[in-house]
Structures are given as structure tokens and as C-alpha cells.
Amino acid sequence: MPGLYMLDYGAGNVRSLINAVNHLGYDIQYVKEPQDILKADRLIFPGVGAFGHAMEALHQKGYAEPLKEYIASGRPFMGICVGMQTLFEGSEESDIPGLGVLPGIVKKFSTDNKAVPHMGWNATQLLKETDVANYSIEQGSVYYFVHSFAVPYDATKHHGIALTTTQYGDEIFVSSAQHNNVFATQFHPEKSGYMGLCLLKAFLSGPGVYTNDQVNRIVEPTLLPKHALTKRIIACLDVRANDRGDLVVTKGDQYDVREKDGDNDVRNLGKPVDLAKRYFEEGADEVTFLNITSFRNCPLVDMPMLEVLQRTSETVFVPLTIGGGIRDVVDPDGTVHPAFEVAGEYFRSGADKVSIGSDAVYAAEKYYAQGKDGSSAIETIARAYGAQAVVISVDPRRVYVKDPSETTHHTVKTSVPGPNGEQFCWYQCTVKGGREGRDLDVRQLVIACEALGAGEILLNCMDRDGTNSGYELELIKAVKAAVNIPVIASSGAGNVGHFQEVFENTNVEAALAAGIFHRQEVPIEAVKKHLKSVDIPVREHVPAL
CATH class of the missing domain: 3.20.20.70 (Aldolase class I)
Incomplete structure (x- = not known):
């Protein structure tokens, strides 16, 4: 597709997005300097990592102002993950303001009864009933998320802007936004299997600009008894x-x-x-x-x-x-x-x-x-x-003791007794492929x-x-x-x-x-x-x- 560009500020895996776009039959160019942004007919901005790091990079590379100018021009734009978060006014993660294209503040998830980061495949609640502007998203579509910060859904600020919400624990956040020429997802479509590829194809092949006049009905999200994050x-x-x-x-x-x-x-x-x-x-x-x-x-x-x-x-x-x-x-x-x-x-x-x-x-x-x-x-x-x-790969092994008082390490009562009938063990961390034990428990x-x-x-x-x-x-x-x-x-x-x-x-x-x-x-x-x-x-x- 002539004029299709990707803005990469230098952090994370963008190869997968390039490969997904190529897999769908499109060519995409990198933004190499600020003026390339204004050459684009259609622009994708993926991002991973910290909000502040992303905004610093946009300003240091001279991308921030051309990016806002591009979005204001009405040409199709798609933001992914941190690329979506930068569109909002700011984030608890940094003192640096966001681009301010969309209303709201990015906030960290609570750790009450759930792990953070929010990592895995979760379902979306579709808020806009429309024949044209849902980018192949259906009610309950499942996509891959990996993030610790998100924009909490606010009925006053996000009515008509939020395309979908997603629930994690008892928190509901904006998982995708669609406003005129701006489309953005907190999830990663390039990592969401064939459902994600369908979404990317819809953005690449469709008009890319939709107004609320094309929306049949806008509904409010429902707090479910439990979130739909899958195992x-x-x-x-x-x-x-x-x-x-x-x-x-x-x-x-x-x-x-x-x-x-x-x-x-x-x-x-x-x-x-x-x-x-x-x-x-x-x-x-x-x-x-x-x-x-x-x-x-x-x-x-x-x-x-x-x-x-x-x-x-x-x-x-x-x-x-x-x-x-x-x-x-x-x-x-x-x-x-x-x-x-x-x-x-x-x-x-x-x-x-x-x-x-x-x-x-x-x-x-x-x-x-x-x-x-x-x-x-x-x-x-x-x-x-x-x-x-960053994932930590832990290779522990059992060290049996007859009684927890025999060691300073954290012990558990084991269902697999030791060679001498020991009922307790601690888990020793190892290095070098398990060949060397250390004085450190798991x-x-x-x-x-x-x-x-x-x-x-x-x-x-x-x-x-x-x-x-x-x-x-x-x-x-x-x-x-x-x-x-x-x-x-x-x-x-x-x-x-x-x-x-x-x-x-x-x-x-x-x-x-x-x-x-x-x-x-x-x-x-x-x-x-x-x-x-x-x-x-x-x-x-x-x-x-």
C-alpha cells in the first residue's frame, strides 16, 4: 500500500507487526525522520514499555508535533498498546504529558485479587453497534494483552470514543478507541492470532475514517461477575x-x-x-x-x-x-x-x-x-x-529436611517424602542448567x-x-x-x-x-x-x- 508508514521510536518488537502487515499482502515503510510522518496516507504507531520513555523518545526524535499534525489532518491513524496510551492526556507512570488527542489519564491496575501486569488473552465488550466501524471486532472477541497501565473507562469522557472495554478483576478499562480517523487498541492485534489479523486487515483495507453518524447505537459496559482473562x-x-x-x-x-x-x-x-x-x-x-x-x-x-x-x-x-x-x-x-x-x-x-x-x-x-x-x-x-x-526462568530442586527448624530457608510440607521419609523440603535455586545449587530458595x-x-x-x-x-x-x-x-x-x-x-x-x-x-x-x-x-x-x- 503506497503511503502506509509505521512509526517506531526504538523500543520493543515491531518485526511482528511488519510481518503481520506483509502476511496480509501490504507493504509498509518505516518513519525514519519527522517529515516522513506527514508523507503518510495511513500511519500505525505500535509501542511497548513505559509511557514516559515513549513520550521522551517522541520529543527527542522530533516526532511529537508532526504526529499531532498528522492526526489533525484527518488521515487514518492506528495506535497499539503504548501507541494508544500516548494519545491520552497523561499517565500516572510519568510526569510527561501525553499527546492529548483523547481525554483521560492512564492509570496502573490495582493488585487486588489479580496479578499485574495484565498478561494474556481477554475478551472485549463492544460498545458501538455499527455496520461499518467496528474493525471486525465482535462482542466477546478475545485478544492478547500485556500491560500494567490502562485508561479506566469513564462514561462521561469516553462515551462515543471507546469502541470496546475489557474487564480485569473489577476494573473496566478502554481496550480500544475509535474517534473519526483515530483507531487505537490496548491489546496487540499482531499477537492475537487470526482474530488480530482480521482486525489489521479491516484497518488497512477500510476507509479508516468513521464518525458517530455511522453508529447505530452506543451502549455502556457491564461489570461482569468475573473477568474473562483466559488461562x-x-x-x-x-x-x-x-x-x-x-x-x-x-x-x-x-x-x-x-x-x-x-x-x-x-x-x-x-x-x-x-x-x-x-x-x-x-x-x-x-x-x-x-x-x-x-x-x-x-x-x-x-x-x-x-x-x-x-x-x-x-x-x-x-x-x-x-x-x-x-x-x-x-x-x-x-x-x-x-x-x-x-x-x-x-x-x-x-x-x-x-x-x-x-x-x-x-x-x-x-x-x-x-x-x-x-x-x-x-x-x-x-x-x-x-x-x-522480562520473564524469570526458575530451576529449583527439592532439599529435604526432617523439620523446618533445620534450615533458614522457606519450607513446605511435601506430598513427595524424601529418601528417609522427610515430610518437609525447601526449593533450592540452581544455575548453569541445574548443575550448581546456590544458597537461595525459590x-x-x-x-x-x-x-x-x-x-x-x-x-x-x-x-x-x-x-x-x-x-x-x-x-x-x-x-x-x-x-x-x-x-x-x-x-x-x-x-x-x-x-x-x-x-x-x-x-x-x-x-x-x-x-x-x-x-x-x-x-x-x-x-x-x-x-x-x-x-x-x-x-x-x-x-x-
């Missing part, structure tokens, strides 16, 4: 090079990924890009890549996982997380790349979140010894890209990481990995009670009942599995069908366009 089912791909240097998805027994007979080569369960696409088409809510090799001898720009992400994001339109190697990297020529820069390369290659493992343990130890100093990878990445972009770790700015916990359990015996419920409950950020349960799933069990008993936001999905022992569709049958909310699979 996420995440497919995890452990990726490493085999002995011939090919990247393969693998899975082992207790972290041993080599075949037990034959040539003892790395177990090969498929190619990462192809398998990720299969999971997207089968209805996975997210895909996580764990780089278990880290490719320590490669220059940063040649990291194989960068290409994996680039190729995956061309056909997979749900959130992508990358873990393994998110730390300071030294190239063979001695060039040092701090973790913040490494994360930036992954975001630009298509990742939405980065997962930090061993370095999170070291950061937590430093936090308890010295406090926050702003230098950890968690802090630097979260400051620029937002808390929602509760200490997650509390420290939340304080440092992390937005989500990926909770593994070394004792459950590969066992198909179900999730470690005592561990998950302890972590869920210790933090206010979302928690992903991992390790141990063997059947659909295990997913039901973990959601009903721990209230985690997501559950992850690997081997049972790779080997198709338990299809994702079967998991969702079962959860729906027991009234656990899940996103229904939407077929391809």
Missing part, C-alpha cells in the same frame, strides 16, 4: 545444536537430551521454526524457545536463535519468548555486549519477552547483599522495554526479581521434569503467594487432568509443556477442550484466514 497454554521448545551443528528441538529425561542407544546423538523432535508454526496452528497461546546451548562462541549478530525468531515471527502471530543466553556476551574479537543489548537484538528479531535464568539468581544474591543499583539485566531491560518483557528469588522489575515467573521444577507425574503444586502455591506478577507453571505435565489440577489448585495464569506436545501424546486442542468442559476459561482456536 494460557504455552508450548515450550528446548533448542540446541546436535553433533552435526543443526538446530533441533529436543527434550530429555531429567535434563539429559541424548539418545540412550544408537549414536548417542542429541534427541531430535523436530525443527524449531516448523514446530512453532504447528503449535500456532493448533491453538497454542504462546510459544517459548529455550536456547539450551547458548552458542557461546558465536558473535552476537550471528546467534542462530536470531534467525529462528525472525523466521518464526513471519508465520506465528502469538507471543514469542526466548530464554538462554540473555546475559552479557563477549564476541570472539573481545567486543562486549551487555545483556540489555542482547535482549534488544532478540526483540528486533521477533521476540516479545526474554527469559533470564542463571543471571536472575546472581542478581537476586546481589540484591540481598547490596540492594538495587540499576545495573542488573532485569532492571536495564525492564526500564526500556517494560516489566512485561521464594527469596522471586521476591527479589519482582522488586528488580521482572514481570513474570516461569516456574520449573527439576524433580518433575520429564516425569509426566503432574506439576509440583506445593512449589507453585508458595511462589504464587509470594508475588503479584503472573506465574507460569512448568515441568511434569503428562495428561489433560494435570492442567486442570494446576489451574484449580494454584490459580496460576498459564501452564507450559514441552515433550507431550512434541510427541503429540497430549494435543493442545485436547487440553483446551478438557479445560473448557470443566469451566476453566481458555481461548478457543480460530481457524486460518
Whole structure:
């Protein structure tokens, strides 16, 4: 499409939006300098991270005034996530004023009875009954959200401006706005599967300018008995090079990924890009890549996982997380790349979140010894890209004790007694792929990481990995009670009942599995069908366009 531009102020994953637009058959150009904004016939402004960082970048790059001039000209405009928030008057997150195109102040969610960030697939309430101006949004359409701040719905300010609202806990916020030539979404259509692609197509192919004269009726949102945030089912791909240097998805027994007979080569369960696409088409809510090799001898720009992400994001339109190697990297020529820069390369290659493992343990130890100093990878990445972009991958193992008084660490009464009949254990954090234990328990770790700015916990359990015996419920409950950020349960799933069990008993936001999905022992569709049958909310699979 001639004249279609995207404004990128330099933070987060915009590759996925480019790929979504290209997938729909359109070409899009980057805004490279302020005057490009006024050349556009149609403009999209995506954003992630902090409101203040976004507004600072708009002013520093000279984009703010041309952007307001463009919107005032009446040409079609679409804002996404922080790109939407900047349209309002301001935010509790910053003293810097917003663009003031729409009325209202962006405010942080309350943590009463819910995790923050608001992360996952949630439903929309359509407020405008119209034949032309709903951008393919239907009542109850489900999209992917990831944010800690939103605009609370105000009937006086937002009547006729809010296209949809969404409920999180007992808070109702503006999840999309439509006013004349301005269309904006708090959710990410480029990460919302085929429903999101339909919405993008409607914006790209339609007039892009609608007035309230074209609206049949405007209604007010209803406070529901409970919010409709669904439970996420995440497919995890452990990726490493085999002995011939090919990247393969693998899975082992207790972290041993080599075949037990034959040539003892790395177990090969498929190619990462192809398998990720299969999971997207089968209805996975997210895909996580764990780089278990880290490719320590490669220059940063040649990291194989960068290409994996680039190729995956061309056909997979749900959130992508990358873990393994998110730390300071030294190239063979001695060039040092701090973790913040490494994360930036992954975001630009298509990742939405980065997962930090061993370095999170070291950061937590430093936090308890010295406090926050702003230098950890968690802090630097979260400051620029937002808390929602930082996942902490925890690899704990049980350490049994006969009585809690035997240790200073946080203990639980375990359903799996120790070798000498011990009824209690504490969960020791490990580093280096589980090869080294530290004097830090899992509760200490997650509390420290939340304080440092992390937005989500990926909770593994070394004792459950590969066992198909179900999730470690005592561990998950302890972590869920210790933090206010979302928690992903991992390790141990063997059947659909295990997913039901973990959601009903721990209230985690997501559950992850690997081997049972790779080997198709338990299809994702079967998991969702079962959860729906027991009234656990899940996103229904939407077929391809």
C-alpha cells in the first residue's frame, strides 16, 4: 500500500507487526525522520514499555508535533498498546504529558485479587453497534494483552470514543478507541492470532475514517461477575545444536537430551521454526524457545536463535519468548555486549519477552547483599522495554529436611517424602542448567526479581521434569503467594487432568509443556477442550484466514 508508514521510536518488537502487515499482502515503510510522518496516507504507531520513555523518545526524535499534525489532518491513524496510551492526556507512570488527542489519564491496575501486569488473552465488550466501524471486532472477541497501565473507562469522557472495554478483576478499562480517523487498541492485534489479523486487515483495507453518524447505537459496559482473562497454554521448545551443528528441538529425561542407544546423538523432535508454526496452528497461546546451548562462541549478530525468531515471527502471530543466553556476551574479537543489548537484538528479531535464568539468581544474591543499583539485566531491560518483557526462568530442586527448624530457608510440607521419609523440603535455586545449587530458595528469588522489575515467573521444577507425574503444586502455591506478577507453571505435565489440577489448585495464569506436545501424546486442542468442559476459561482456536 503506497503511503502506509509505521512509526517506531526504538523500543520493543515491531518485526511482528511488519510481518503481520506483509502476511496480509501490504507493504509498509518505516518513519525514519519527522517529515516522513506527514508523507503518510495511513500511519500505525505500535509501542511497548513505559509511557514516559515513549513520550521522551517522541520529543527527542522530533516526532511529537508532526504526529499531532498528522492526526489533525484527518488521515487514518492506528495506535497499539503504548501507541494508544500516548494519545491520552497523561499517565500516572510519568510526569510527561501525553499527546492529548483523547481525554483521560492512564492509570496502573490495582493488585487486588489479580496479578499485574495484565498478561494474556481477554475478551472485549463492544460498545458501538455499527455496520461499518467496528474493525471486525465482535462482542466477546478475545485478544492478547500485556500491560500494567490502562485508561479506566469513564462514561462521561469516553462515551462515543471507546469502541470496546475489557474487564480485569473489577476494573473496566478502554481496550480500544475509535474517534473519526483515530483507531487505537490496548491489546496487540499482531499477537492475537487470526482474530488480530482480521482486525489489521479491516484497518488497512477500510476507509479508516468513521464518525458517530455511522453508529447505530452506543451502549455502556457491564461489570461482569468475573473477568474473562483466559488461562494460557504455552508450548515450550528446548533448542540446541546436535553433533552435526543443526538446530533441533529436543527434550530429555531429567535434563539429559541424548539418545540412550544408537549414536548417542542429541534427541531430535523436530525443527524449531516448523514446530512453532504447528503449535500456532493448533491453538497454542504462546510459544517459548529455550536456547539450551547458548552458542557461546558465536558473535552476537550471528546467534542462530536470531534467525529462528525472525523466521518464526513471519508465520506465528502469538507471543514469542526466548530464554538462554540473555546475559552479557563477549564476541570472539573481545567486543562486549551487555545483556540489555542482547535482549534488544532478540526483540528486533521477533521476540516479545526474554527469559533470564542463571543471571536472575546472581542478581537476586546481589540484591540481598547490596540492594538495587540499576545495573542488573532485569532492571536495564525492564526500564526500556517494560516489566512485561522480562520473564524469570526458575530451576529449583527439592532439599529435604526432617523439620523446618533445620534450615533458614522457606519450607513446605511435601506430598513427595524424601529418601528417609522427610515430610518437609525447601526449593533450592540452581544455575548453569541445574548443575550448581546456590544458597537461595525459590521464594527469596522471586521476591527479589519482582522488586528488580521482572514481570513474570516461569516456574520449573527439576524433580518433575520429564516425569509426566503432574506439576509440583506445593512449589507453585508458595511462589504464587509470594508475588503479584503472573506465574507460569512448568515441568511434569503428562495428561489433560494435570492442567486442570494446576489451574484449580494454584490459580496460576498459564501452564507450559514441552515433550507431550512434541510427541503429540497430549494435543493442545485436547487440553483446551478438557479445560473448557470443566469451566476453566481458555481461548478457543480460530481457524486460518
